[in-house]
Amino acid sequence: MPDMRFAPPPSVRIAERSTGMNQVLARSYNERLIMSLLLQNPGLSRMQLGEASGLSAQTISVIVRSLEKDNLVLKGEAVRGRIGPPTTPISLNPEGAFSIGINIGHRYLDVVMSDFVGNPISRRAFVYDEARLDDVRRTAREAVETAMAEAPKARRDRLAGIGLSLPSDMGPSIGEARAILDFDFEAELSRASGLDVFIQNDVTAAASAECMFGAARNLNDYLYCVVTPHIVPRLVLGGRIYAGHDQAFSGESEAAMMDRFLALRDAPEASGDNIDSWIGTVADELHALIASLGKFARVKTAIIAGLLPDAVLAEIVSRLSEISGTDSETAIEKSRLGPWGLAIGAAALPFHSRFMNDSPASAG
Amino acid sequence: MRSVLCYGDSNTYGQTTANRPDDRYPHDVRWPGIVRAILGDRWLVIEEGLSGRTTVSDDPIEGAEKNGRTYLKPCIMSHKPLDLVIVMLGTNDLKIRFNKTAGEIAMGVGALVSDIKALPAGINGKVPEIMIVAPPPTAMELKEWSGVFMGAQEKSRALAAEYERIAEAQEVHFFDAGLVVSSSDADGFHLDAAAHAALGKAIAEEIEAIGWGEERARAS
Numbered sequence: 286m287p288d289m290r291f292a293p294p295p296s297v298r299i300a301e302r303s304t305g306m307n308q309v310l311a312r313s314y315n316e317r318l319i320m321s322l323l324l325q326n327p328g329l330s331r332m333q334l335g336e337a338s339g340l341s342a343q344t345i346s347v348i349v350r351s352l353e354k355d356n357l358v359l360k361g362e363a364v365r366g367r368i369g370p371p372t373t374p375i376s377l378n379p380e381g382a383f384s385i386g387i388n389i390g391h392r393y394l395d396v397v398m399s400d401f402v403g404n405p406i407s408r409r410a411f412v413y414d415e416a417r418l419d420d421v422r423r424t425a426r427e428a429v430e431t432a433m434a435e436a437p438k439a440r441r442d443r444l445a446g447i448g449l450s451l452p453s454d455m456g457p458s459i460g461e462a463r464a465i466l467d468f469d470f471e472a473e474l475s476r477a478s479g480l481d482v483f484i485q486n487d488v489t490a491a492a493s494a495e496c497m498f499g500a501a502r503n504l505n506d507y508l509y510c511v512v513t514p515h516i517v518p519r520l521v522l523g524g525r526i527y528a529g530h531d532q533a534f535s536g537e538s539e540a541a542m543m544d545r546f547l548a549l550r551d552a553p554e555a556s557g558d559n560i561d562s563w564i565g566t567v568a569d570e571l572h573a574l575i576a577s578l579g580k581f582a583r584v585k586t587a588i589i590a591g592l593l594p595d596a597v598l599a600e601i602v603s604r605l606s607e608i609s610g611t612d613s614e615t616a617i618e619k620s621r622l623g624p625w626g627l628a629i630g631a632a633a634l635p636f637h638s639r640f641m642n643d644s645p646a647s648a649g
Numbered sequence: 650m651r652s653v654l655c656y657g658d659s660n661t662y663g664q665t666t667a668n669r670p671d672d673r674y675p676h677d678v679r680w681p682g683i684v685r686a687i688l689g690d691r692w693l694v695i696e697e698g699l700s701g702r703t704t705v706s707d708d709p710i711e712g713a714e715k716n717g718r719t720y721l722k723p724c725i726m727s728h729k730p731l732d733l734v735i736v737m738l739g740t741n742d743l744k745i746r747f748n749k750t751a752g753e754i755a756m757g758v759g760a761l762v763s764d765i766k767a768l769p770a771g772i773n774g775k776v777p778e779i780m781i782v783a784p785p786p787t788a789m790e791l792k793e794w795s796g797v798f799m800g801a802q803e804k805s806r807a808l809a810a811e812y813e814r815i816a817e818a819q820e821v822h823f824f825d826a827g828l829v830v831s832s833s834d835a836d837g838f839h840l841d842a843a844a845h846a847a848l849g850k851a852i853a854e855e856i857e858a859i860g861w862g863e864e865r866a867r868a869s
Contacts, residue, residue, distance in 0.1 A: 294814045294815055342859045343821050347816070347821070367854075367855070371860025
C-alpha cells in the first residue's frame, strides 16, 4: 500500500468532468455553511462571508469557486479564471437548483416547482371532495410526472429532489386519513421520478422555509401561524420548531371554508361576501393566540401565513396589528412565501437537506 | 504592514531570456518588484527565486540545492510572520531528467503546501494564506533546450489543471499565470521583461483579491 497521504488528489469539481447533479449535491459542511449564509444574506462579499463564518480567505475562495463552477452561486462580474475582488457581492443562483414541492391537504393537493431561492416557477392545484388514498397517490404521482415533463431539460437536470408535506391530521374520514398518513409516498414518488423524496409536516416545513427564504430570515425566535381553515401555530425558539394545537374556528364548516379559501386563491378579485367579517374573526383569533403565548414567553415576532391571496393576508396582518396596538411586544409580519406557501415549504425540504447546514429551523 | 513571500525559480529570480547565465533583470523589472511598486506602501514583498529550483527534487546535474522542499522551511522561518506565501514552481520539474508527469509535478507543489501548513509561520502563530501559481506553458519551440525539456511542451500545458486540483484539495488560492503571460520565444521557457510586468500586475491584483480586511493585531 502506498502512503495515502500522498495519493493523487480528487478531481477538481469542474462541471464537464463531474457526474452532473450527483456531484452538485454532495457538499461539504463548509460549503453548506456558506450557502446558508448566502440564502439568509444575499449579496454578501467573500470578505463578509469570512467574517460571518470564521473561515480563512483561502477556504472561502475555494468554496466560492467551486460553488460557482456548479452554478450554485452568481458573482457580480465574471473574470475569466480569476476569483475577482473580495468585495464583489455573491448571491445564490436562483437557477442553480430546483425542487418539486407537494402539499397534501384535506381537499386539495398543491404542486409547485421552486427555484433555489424559493420562487414558485410553476404550480398546480388539484381539488377533490375528500382526500382518499387512491386519488391522492395517483394525483401526486401524476403531478410529479407532469411537473417534470413540462420542465425544460436544463431544469430537470438540476432537480435536487421532491419534498412532500402533509398536515398532522388528515380530515374527518379516520380510515382514509390513517391510510394516507401511513402510506409510503417516498417509495412511490422516487420510483416515479428517480429523485430523492423528503417528507415533513406541512406547517413545520413552511416555518422552516420561512426561515430559509422568507420573513423569518435571520430570526431564531418567532411565532409562526398558518391560516388554513384552522389556525395552525408553531413556536420557533432557538431555531427549533415546537408544534402547538390547531385552533379551529367556530361556525362555518371546515370543508366549506376550505372551498372558499381555494376559490379565493384562484380568483382574489372575486373575494365576495363576508370576507371582511371573516378577516376580523381571524385577526381576533390570532390576537388571542399571541396574547396567550405572551403570558409564557416573550416572542418579538409573529409571522402570519396562509393559503390566501396576498391582499387578504395583508389585510389580516394590518387588522391584527391594529388590535395588538402599538405597545405590543410582538411585531406582526406577513409571510413572504405567498399563497402556495405550504407547497413552497415542501419544496424547500430537499434544498435544506442537500445544501444547508442546520441553521434554519428544525423540528423540535 | 503585511508581508508576502514570493517563492519560485528563475522566473521569480528574473533570469533573462538572453542566453547568458548571470544575466538578471533589475529588481524593479522582475515580477516581485512590480508587485512591490503596486502594493509597496502596504506590503513587504520578499523575493526568493532561484534558477533551476524544483518543487521537491535534488537535481542530479545542477545540485541538491535546487530542491525547493529542503530550502522552503528555513526560508519561511527566516521571514516569518508572513501573511501570504506565493509558490510558483514546476517549470524545472518538466526536465526529462526528473521523469515526472504533470500530475506528479503538481503533487510536488502539494507537498510544499503541506510543509507550509505544518509551520506556524503566519500571523499570531496561524498558517499564512497560500497561493500556488501555475507557471505558463513552455513555447512549442525549445531550441537548444529541447533535449533537456523533452516532452515538456505537452506536459506544461497540463500543469494548470493539475495545480488547480491540488489547490482545491488543499483549500489554497490558485492562479494560472498562463492566463496573462506566455513563455518567451527567445528560449522557450523564460519570461521576458514585458511578461514580468504583466505577471506582477496580475499577481498584485490576485493578492488584493484575497481580501484582507482590517490590519490584524500583530504580536509586538
